[in-house]
Amino acid sequence: MLKVDELRVSVGGKAILQGLSLEIRPGEIHAMMGPNGSGKSTLAHVLAGRAGYEVTGGSVTYQGHDLLAMEPEERAWAGLFLGFQYPVEIPGVNNVYLLKAALNAGRKHRGEPEMDSISFLKLVREKAALMQIDDSFLSRGVNEGFSGGEKKRNEILQMTLLEPKLAVLDETDSGLDIDALKVVANGVNSMRSADRSFLLITHYQRLLDYIQPDYVHVLAEGRIVRTGDKQLATQLEADGYDGILAEAASL
Amino acid sequence: MNTAGLEKVWRDRPADWLQPAREKGMADFLDTGFPDRRSEAWKYTDAEPLADRSQAYLKTTPVALDSAQLPTESGDSLPILFVNGRLAPGQMLPAAPGLQVASLNEAPSERQAQILSRLASFPGRPREDLSALNAAFISDGLWIELAPDTVLEKPIEILFSSDGAQAAAQPRIIVSVGADSQCKLIEHYSGSGAGLVNAVTDIHCDHDARLEWLKLQLESTDSLHVALQNLSLGRNSRARLVQIELGSQLSRNDLQANLAAPGAHVDVYGLFLADGQAHMDSRLEIQHQAPNTTSQESYRGIAAGQGRGIFNGKIIVQPGADGTDAKLSNRNLLLSSTAEIDTKPELEIYADDVKCAHGATTGQLDETALFYLRSRGVDAAQARAMLVRAFAADIVTQIPLERLRQQVETELSARLARDMETDTP
Ligand SMILES: Nc1ncnc2c1ncn2[C@@H]1O[C@H](COP(=O)(O)OP(=O)(O)O)[C@@H](O)[C@H]1O
Ligand SMILES: [Mg+2]
Numbered sequence: 001m002l003k004v005d006e007l008r009v010s011v012g013g014k015a016i017l018q019g020l021s022l023e024i025r026p027g028e029i030h031a032m033m034g035p036n037g038s039g040k041s042t043l044a045h046v047l048a049g050r051a052g053y054e055v056t057g058g059s060v061t062y063q064g065h066d067l068l069a070m071e072p073e074e075r076a077w078a079g080l081f082l083g084f085q086y087p088v089e090i091p092g093v094n095n096v097y098l099l100k101a102a103l104n105a106g107r108k109h110r111g112e113p114e115m116d117s118i119s120f121l122k123l124v125r126e127k128a129a130l131m132q133i134d135d136s137f138l139s140r141g142v143n144e145g146f147s148g149g150e151k152k153r154n155e156i157l158q159m160t161l162l163e164p165k166l167a168v169l170d171e172t173d174s175g176l177d178i179d180a181l182k183v184v185a186n187g188v189n190s191m192r193s194a195d196r197s198f199l200l201i202t203h204y205q206r207l208l209d210y211i212q213p214d215y216v217h218v219l220a221e222g223r224i225v226r227t228g229d230k231q232l233a234t235q236l237e238a239d240g241y242d243g244i245l246a247e248a249a250s251l
Numbered sequence: 252m253n254t255a256g257l258e259k260v261w262r263d264r265p266a267d268w269l270q271p272a273r274e275k276g277m278a279d280f281l282d283t284g285f286p287d288r289r290s291e292a293w294k295y296t297d298a299e300p301l302a303d304r305s306q307a308y309l310k311t312t313p314v315a316l317d318s319a320q321l322p323t324e325s326g327d328s329l330p331i332l333f334v335n336g337r338l339a340p341g342q343m344l345p346a347a348p349g350l351q352v353a354s355l356n357e358a359p360s361e362r363q364a365q366i367l368s369r370l371a372s373f374p375g376r377p378r379e380d381l382s383a384l385n386a387a388f389i390s391d392g393l394w395i396e397l398a399p400d401t402v403l404e405k406p407i408e409i410l411f412s413s414d415g416a417q418a419a420a421q422p423r424i425i426v427s428v429g430a431d432s433q434c435k436l437i438e439h440y441s442g443s444g445a446g447l448v449n450a451v452t453d454i455h456c457d458h459d460a461r462l463e464w465l466k467l468q469l470e471s472t473d474s475l476h477v478a479l480q481n482l483s484l485g486r487n488s489r490a491r492l493v494q495i496e497l498g499s500q501l502s503r504n505d506l507q508a509n510l511a512a513p514g515a516h517v518d519v520y521g522l523f524l525a526d527g528q529a530h531m532d533s534r535l536e537i538q539h540q541a542p543n544t545t546s547q548e549s550y551r552g553i554a555a556g557q558g559r560g561i562f563n564g565k566i567i568v569q570p571g572a573d574g575t576d577a578k579l580s581n582r583n584l585l586l587s588s589t590a591e592i593d594t595k596p597e598l599e600i601y602a603d604d605v606k607c608a609h610g611a612t613t614g615q616l617d618e619t620a621l622f623y624l625r626s627r628g629v630d631a632a633q634a635r636a637m638l639v640r641a642f643a644a645d646i647v648t649q650i651p652l653e654r655l656r657q658q659v660e661t662e663l664s665a666r667l668a669r670d671m672e673t674d675t676p
Binding site: 048049050051071072073075076077081082084087088090091092093098101102103105106109141142158162 | 617618619620622623624625626627628629630631633634637638640641642644645
């Protein structure tokens with residue numbers, strides 16, 4: 001599904017990702033953990049095609065295509081989804097309007113018929129109920145005046161609606177109370193399937209109590225320094241990043 | 252600029268009952284001629300095309316209008332049609348209890364003194380606006396009077412249409428809203444061809460009156476459009492004005508609002524889109540002349556292509572106007588590297604104990620928001636158009652009539668779709 005090979009990325013001349021390699025196969029859930037500033041969001045943004053990042057080496061292949069050559073919207077049409085660490089507030093662009101435009105843009109590019117308004121609204125209401133998002137939020141501006149937790153649930157709502165092949169969720173768990181965390185985890189778990197993959201970027205292992213990852217990676221200074229299973233996250237929680245990083249350095 | 256040609260044309264006209272107003276207008280106009288760039292008020296806008304077209308068009312005798320398609324009352328407004336600045340013949344003017352509407356060219360004799368006195372006292376500024384020229388060459392107009400304690404539910408919608416003829420429309424609209432009365436007025440400019448409009452609208456609101464006023468300018472990209480809106484507000488009267496300027500190759504709009512008595516309030520919302528080669532010049536002057544008057548001005552400009560926008564907003568608090576509360580905000584959006592907007596918000600305060608704020612920003616589309624939309628699968632051009640419409644939405648949603656709100660949204664979408672195609676940065 002996704003193959004990142006020796007990826008090197010700089011921002012403003014500063015090297016952030018320094019030879020990152022990662023392979024995600026269909027159906028897998030990968031957790032990417034790492035201290036603040038280690039480059040997690042940089043990876044997420046580069047995968048989604050945000051401008052301002054300079055790829056200085058390596059490659060990213062997604063479903064056989066050179067991902068880095070695609071426009072952000074082309075990546076979305078091809079089934080890539082980014083859940084933002086800081087979802088953007090866009091007053092004046094209606095939430096439902098965006099959802100419908102996004103859903104139909106994807107359908108159009110996959111050669112599927114566009115969804116009519118009535119079926120669409122029914123679908124959105126269903127998904128919103130699942131995410132415990134009140135209908136009134138749907139008619140507001142995109143993320144406008146939403147609390148931190150509401151923004152994150154809105155990201156997952158978009159994901160459940162767009163049904164991506166690969167979802168990259170950047171710290172979707174940060175700033176959530178335990179109830180919201182469960183709602184978000186439910187949203188992700190309800191989407192799990194043999195042909196859908198997830199890259200869960202997180203700072204804490206707490207999320208992994210609710211979503212079982214197949215792999216856990218530790219990112220430090222722009223590279224994956226450890227890969228393991230769920231146990232690695234538990235160890236991180238106990239020893240902190242310092243312990244793991246010292247151990248990795250001594251190897 | 253040579254005005255001798257215009258003077259001759261003016262002298263050769265047959266005199267009518269408006270002659271005293273025309274004479275004063277012509278005298279004032281000849282005093283100064285067309286404004287030039289040395290005047291601060293015309294620093295960014297070249298009046299020469301206006302002068303050239305005025306000279307060329309005012310010479311020609313107006314064409315017959317009998318083929319005009321008269322509006323039918325659409326249900327949501329009381330329409331009145333002007334073609335090339337003249338009332339289309341054969342239409343019934345709106346009638347309602349407490350409402351008087353008369354055409355200027357055929358004003359009943361008992362109204363004439365009243366109209367002449369309003370024309371004589373009109374606070375035009377020969378060096379800054381073209382109201383003197385308008386007075387000299389009034390092509391037609393309306394006298395609209397709402398008696399005290401009258402509530403007019405439907406808006407009066409004045410349709411100013413240009414039919415493509417080389418005509419200089421010089422309409423003059425005079426409105427009096429009586430004490431405790433309420434009404435809505437729409438000036439709706441549209442049409443085809445290389446027309447010229449020099450319009451003056453003068454509205455007085457008596458005490459405790461309520462006015463909603465929309466100016467919608469959707470003229471063709473070949474037309475030249477100049478308008479002066481004058482508003483005078485009596486004690487505790489309230490007005491809400493929405494200006495939408497989307498048409499013309501050169502558009503110059505002046506608003507002078509006078510909060511003349513205590514407790515008067517005005518809200519002004521404005522939007523212009525200067526795309527292609529368009530030049531849009533919008534000026535507001537809000538005069539707080541009495542204590543405890545309040546105003547709020549919110550103006551947005553969008554420039555794309557080679558478009559050029561100018562916003563000049565001035566709040567003046569006169570001596571004695573204590574307790575004034577005024578807020579002026581201007582936000583501008585540049586959609587191409589060749590577009591330009593100049594903005595100048597100003598405050599002049601000669602009273603104590605006032606609350607005044609003003610601010611202006613000019614920027615580009617938010618890259619973060621653009622990326623967010625694209626990451627959801629919205630293509631770049633559509634995402635840009637969405638953000639521009641969102642920028643305009645705060646003003647467009649103020650349009651008091653659903654039909655016109657939709658018309659503006661449709662026009663904006665179509666124009667932005669085109670602008671986004673040609674302007675990909
Ligand atoms: N736009 C930017 N300009 C300059 N430095 C940046 C920018 N974005 C990120 N960085 C830097 O890159 C490093 C990695 O940031 P980020 O990917 O956000 O880390 P994480 O998500 O793991 O906290 C940090 O040192 C951060 O300061
Ligand atoms: Mg981050």
